[in-house]
Amino acid sequence: MPYDPSAFPPFAVTVDLVVLTVRRHALCALAVRRGEQPFQGRWALPGGFVRPDEDLAQAAARELVEETGLCAHDPSAPAQDNGAHLEQLATYGDPKRDPRMRVVSVAHLALAPDLPAPRAGGDAKSARWAPVEELLQQGGYGRDGEQAAPLAFDHAQILSDGVERARSKIEYSSLATAFCPTEFTVGELRRVYEAVWGVALDPRNFHRKVTGTPGFLVPTGGTTTRQGGRPAQLFRAGGATLLNPPMLRPEV
């Protein structure tokens, strides 16, 4: 405990973002291509330095706006506009995680509805949504036949932890609605669960569960037919944040 404030070892502190969304029935994460060494040309998670006057959450929110244009809303604030959900994930500080210097990275998890094409400082080709399965597999080839090199730094580990957090958190919270637009149908919400968990769910039991949980969904009165088939009721996310009893993820 007794320490000399003038002799502390200096660290660089960054925030890295795991931004997840659901596109084409697949859980996708935002990846940016690195322009410099080390790991030049490799895909990485978006992130950057925390500024001297910034809180960690502020830094993460700023990076999120810079990368996606999404306005993060605080989890403690009431449900809002089309802002993404943003929460702290974990902190990574292995001495060798960045070969240049000692960097401690506070990773954050953001959940967003399906978005238009990502932007990365105007350079569209240096940022993309990629299925997490593709980003996490070692070797092999991605959808475009592009070599799927592992993510830079320890970002595969960070992404993996973020995905696991999202998978478990939609079990006992209403967070799955963060992947949906403001108004959505029960079927769209079910497809979110199916994409995040990678399983098929019974539409009838799912419907019973989500409509029977008080505060989870609020009907807006409208209907839509954008999925084909019988028109579905439109809902908005209710005020409830915790699901009790939770949504059960199928075994095995």
Add this chain to the structure above:
Amino acid sequence: MPYDPSAFPPFAVTVDLVVLTVRRHALCALAVRRGEQPFQGRWALPGGFVRPDEDLAQAAARELVEETGLCAHDPSAPAQDNGAHLEQLATYGDPKRDPRMRVVSVAHLALAPDLPAPRAGGDAKSARWAPVEELLQQGGYGRDGEQAAPLAFDHAQILSDGVERARSKIEYSSLATAFCPTEFTVGELRRVYEAVWGVALDPRNFHRKVTGTPGFLVPTGGTTTRQGGRPAQLFRAGGATLLNPPMLRPEV
């Protein structure tokens, strides 16, 4: 993303520890008295700087040994000796959380069985186990009639987050056994749940639940009567880490 590695803003990085145990039917945390400014004389969570060659988990384990003599075991390693459970909790980085300089603190959560008196560099009076309820209440007086000043820095927030993590984690994991000695009875385990949650549980239903969950408890064959009453079977923690279905925390 484009940044100048030679121009990053320097931060101090520390680890702070929320060390929890159950004593006399109460959830207690380890607190140390601060010897210097700021917050001189106030109680705080144990912690210290991360060294240049240390991982975050290593730094937390080192601090834990220094403060309690406990040997932390990695959650990924198999169940071991009398080591405490140690996991990362969250990171706190408000620019003003330390008035001297910019400090980012990676808080860790440790769960330990009831221990002999704490030691703090040989000075027994500067470290103690205090009920979390006492440490978290603003104003008022502690057990010894001592003024219960709020914890230093943002440590009340950190402690509160750690307690909440522990409360929720014993629901769906076998982590409550980390509060018990190597061999323990069902009643002792129940009293851990009762102390951490602050509720009373039905001994019969609790017994049915924990003995009926495969892999949670392994009978050792011995019995004990240290609690008075009919001798109780002794158990050891089983290999299972996740409880499915979870232990349900009573409502309201």
Add this chain to the structure above:
DNA sequence: GTGTTTATCGTCAGGCAGACGACTATGATC
């Protein structure tokens, strides 16, 4: 109209939790 797709309502059986009765095995007290 027929077929296809998706949404929604119902039914039924099994599992689990809460409430609680009953019995057992120790030590403490008279």
Add this chain to the structure above:
DNA sequence: GATCATAGTCGTCTGCCTGACGATAAACAC
């Protein structure tokens, strides 16, 4: 030694929730 207090352990019963799955409804494509 009988009685009491204290804990531990085994059962029973009821209600709720889930998984499996049948049936109906409302749109579109042909």
